[in-house]
Amino acid sequence: MDPILDLARPSILRNPYPAYARLREASPVFWHELLGSWVLTRHADCLAVLTDGHRFASDWRRAGEDVPAPLLSVQTLDPPEHTAVRHLLLDGFRAQDHRGRQEELEREIADLLAALADRPSFDLVGELAEPVALRSVTAFLGVPAPALDWFVPMSRTVVDGMDAGLWPEKHEPAVSARAQLAEYAGGWLADPPKEGLIAHVAERAPDSGVAETVVRNSLRAVLHAGYESASRLLGNASAALLTTPGALDAFRADPATAVDELIRYDAPVQADARVCVADTELGGVTIRAGDPVTLLLGAAHHDPLRFDQPAELRLDRTPNPHLGFGRGAHACLGASMAIRLAGSVLGALARDHPDARAVAEPIHRRNLTLRGLDRFEVTLRPRVGEEART
Ligand code: HEM
Numbered sequence: 001m002d003p004i005l006d007l008a009r010p011s012i013l014r015n016p017y018p019a020y021a022r023l024r025e026a027s028p029v030f031w032h033e034l035l036g037s038w039v040l041t042r043h044a045d046c047l048a049v050l051t052d053g054h055r056f057a058s059d060w061r062r063a064g065e066d067v068p069a070p071l072l073s074v075q076t077l078d079p080p081e082h083t084a085v086r087h088l089l090l091d092g093f094r095a096q097d098h099r100g101r102q103e104e105l106e107r108e109i110a111d112l113l114a115a116l117a118d119r120p121s122f123d124l125v126g127e128l129a130e131p132v133a134l135r136s137v138t139a140f141l142g143v144p145a146p147a148l149d150w151f152v153p154m155s156r157t158v159v160d161g162m163d164a165g166l167w168p169e170k171h172e173p174a175v176s177a178r179a180q181l182a183e184y185a186g187g188w189l190a191d192p193p194k195e196g197l198i199a200h201v202a203e204r205a206p207d208s209g210v211a212e213t214v215v216r217n218s219l220r221a222v223l224h225a226g227y228e229s230a231s232r233l234l235g236n237a238s239a240a241l242l243t244t245p246g247a248l249d250a251f252r253a254d255p256a257t258a259v260d261e262l263i264r265y266d267a268p269v270q271a272d273a274r275v276c277v278a279d280t281e282l283g284g285v286t287i288r289a290g291d292p293v294t295l296l297l298g299a300a301h302h303d304p305l306r307f308d309q310p311a312e313l314r315l316d317r318t319p320n321p322h323l324g325f326g327r328g329a330h331a332c333l334g335a336s337m338a339i340r341l342a343g344s345v346l347g348a349l350a351r352d353h354p355d356a357r358a359v360a361e362p363i364h365r366r367n368l369t370l371r372g373l374d375r376f377e378v379t380l381r382p383r384v385g386e387e388a389r390t
Helices: 010-014 017-026 043-050 081-095 098-117 124-141 148-161 168-185 197-207 212-243 247-251 255-265 335-352
Strands: 029-032 037-040 271-276 280-282 285-287 292-296 373-375 377-379
Touching: 029 285, 037 043, 043 271, 043 280, 043 292, 081 197, 081 212, 098 124, 098 335, 124 148, 124 197, 124 212, 124 335, 124 373, 148 168, 148 212, 168 212, 197 212, 212 247, 212 255, 212 335, 212 373, 247 255, 247 335, 255 335
Parallel strands: 037 292
Antiparallel strands: 029 037, 271 292, 280 285
16 A cells, blocks of 8 residues: 555554654655655755755745635745745734733633533543634634634635645545635734734735735634644644653643643644755755655654654653744744643643543544544543542
């Protein structure tokens, strides 16, 4: 069977890292016919591509490809267009009252966990990670959170489309779902909220020199990239903490260092893509201008040439040069927000609910670009017989 399609088999989806290691050992840089792309599995090669915007483009028009207008955003442009929209957003990210919002969010998380603690068990993905991530990202944007039962399936369909290179049937539904998302976010600029990122950007966009469609698409990307990456981070990290003996206790010692390790250990963004625009040698192979390149960040995070004992979850690992937030010109704008969010949710679990544990194996979604859970049944209650001591 094809080694990339193989990654979606349920037994491998649960833990793809040994399969990545086999790919890396067989050939660290290889051409994959079905993807029509080079595949990179080493940390050094992925880092080289992410930080070389001259030879590896995010804007596929530089390789002669057509990019439809609804897709032009901060994620798909390169300098100089990228610089202007990135600065507009960056300025808005910096201007937000992170501390005030964080305190409010922490109260909401504490209340939600207290309510969930009354139940025998609950699905940590659908009842904690997804609502908290959506609430956090929409509050940051300055808009009310949409209904979960509308937003979550639509957003998942967009994510499924990221793997359309392997499963072409995922493409069309993703295009329709993206159109729904665009319609939902379409009025934000014309009728902006009073506070939050949208308010900040709407006020400054007319003088920024950035095309209005690009601003609109980029705000939509903040919602989608932020929600999907953050909810998956909360799910993956909780699964690692609750299925590794002693990890929840160890998390309390240094939450910021621990969050970095949880991202390295089981990152939400497992793959990233660029297109080569000038012939380059990587891992003994010549990548030609026009060739697509797929960066398996998940494999890079378990590269023994970069990380000592990569299969071990070491919550005190420093330094931790993971690529989970990307690197270079397109590095994640929400990284510090995501670290704070994960610190709040996982910190509240570790501090207030030390009896938290899995009652079933986490179940993974069949996605390869973004890695995340479908369900994870958890209890916060003490084990029977231990109640008397609490
Ligand atoms: C908390 C909310 C988050 C927001 C608002 C957010 C927003 C963004 C935005 C706007 C970009 C595009 C930057 C650009 O292209 O110049 C980006 C890139 C990225 N984000 Fe985030 N993000 C969030 C959380 C996360 C999390 C939790 C992860 C994974 C741990 C993550 C991983 C990435 C990666 C890998 C990229 C680089 C993509 C590339 O190189 O093409 N993000 N993020």
